[in-house]
Amino acid sequence: MATTERAGELLYEGKAKQLFATEDPALLRMRYKDDATAFDGKKHAVIAGKGQLNNAISAIFFARLEEAGVPTHFVRRLSDLECLVRRVRLFPLEVIVRNIVAGSMARRYGLEEGMVLAHPTVEFDLKNDALGDPLVTEEQIAVLGWATQEEVAEIRRLALRVNEILSADLRGRGVVLVDFKLEFGRDPEGRIVVADEISPDTCRFWDAETREKLDKDRFRRDLGGLEEAYAEMLRRLGGTPR
Ligand code: TMP
Numbered sequence: 001m002a003t004t005e006r007a008g009e010l011l012y013e014g015k016a017k018q019l020f021a022t023e024d025p026a027l028l029r030m031r032y033k034d035d036a037t038a039f040d041g042k043k044h045a046v047i048a049g050k051g052q053l054n055n056a057i058s059a060i061f062f063a064r065l066e067e068a069g070v071p072t073h074f075v076r077r078l079s080d081l082e083c084l085v086r087r088v089r090l091f092p093l094e095v096i097v098r099n100i101v102a103g104s105m106a107r108r109y110g111l112e113e114g115m116v117l118a119h120p121t122v123e124f125d126l127k128n129d130a131l132g133d134p135l136v137t138e139e140q141i142a143v144l145g146w147a148t149q150e151e152v153a154e155i156r157r158l159a160l161r162v163n164e165i166l167s168a169d170l171r172g173r174g175v176v177l178v179d180f181k182l183e184f185g186r187d188p189e190g191r192i193v194v195a196d197e198i199s200p201d202t203c204r205f206w207d208a209e210t211r212e213k214l215d216k217d218r219f220r221r222d223l224g225g226l227e228e229a230y231a232e233m234l235r236r237l238g239g240t241p242r
């Protein structure tokens with residue numbers, strides 16, 4: 001694979017990011033786009049400034065996880081819109097951790113948003129837009145070969161550890177981490193690492209005092225003020241957009 005790649009070549013384009021080859025086959029350049037999508041891409045808009053804010057916010061979260069001993073694919077930020085990441089083999093799973101009932105959990109079970117769960121939960125969706133990212137059980141993941149039972153156990157352990165680290169950090173900044181989505185990959189050394197991004201596109205953040213939404217629900221629910229909310233998150237995290 002690496003032999004036919006040219007540095008700078010576009011290897012993958014998703015809804016919110018692009019991945020490019022670099023001179024080093026072990027490293028990729030990830031570029032954040034300003035595109036916002038929801039409902040498996042059925043709703044779409046371009047929001048100037050979003051890519052830059054997500055790149056900056058995600059870089060801060062990944063650096064905090066690395067400091068706390070959680071392995072990630074993140075290497076460093078390269079520019080406003082780009083960062084350097086290690087090449088990993090992604091599991092085809094979206095791993096969702098929830099602390100408070102919101103979004104699809106509220107819809108699916110007919111619950112009010114805002115109920116605090118007795119303990120955090122982890123759920124797995126198959127990453128497949130055409131199928132609407134269907135929920136899968138750990139047993140199905142193993143039997144259908146998307147990850148082994150041991151890999152699922154390690155992914156679950158890491159997801160809960162990420163939740164502890166980020167929840168504690170955000171609490172000190174007046175932000176409640178309601179829920180979030182992670183993706184995991186296996187690096188060339190065989191370690192399972194956190195990949196993709198951790199940003200207001202992939203998390204729900206509520207202001208601890210006012211319960212104001214500081215995340216992509218502003219777009220999903222047509223509340224407006226998305227860029228301002230993301231900029232506020234970056235400010236609370238002590239970062240700068242550059
Ligand atoms: P949900 O309530 O819609 O299932 O979303 C749970 C969390 O996962 C929320 O923080 C948003 C995030 N998420 C993504 O990042 N990508 C997705 O495709 C979905 C469905 C959710």
Ligand code: ASP
Nearest residue numbers: 015037038039040041042
């Ligand atoms: N990111 C997903 C999409 O683009 C879903 C979401 O975050 O609401 O459809």
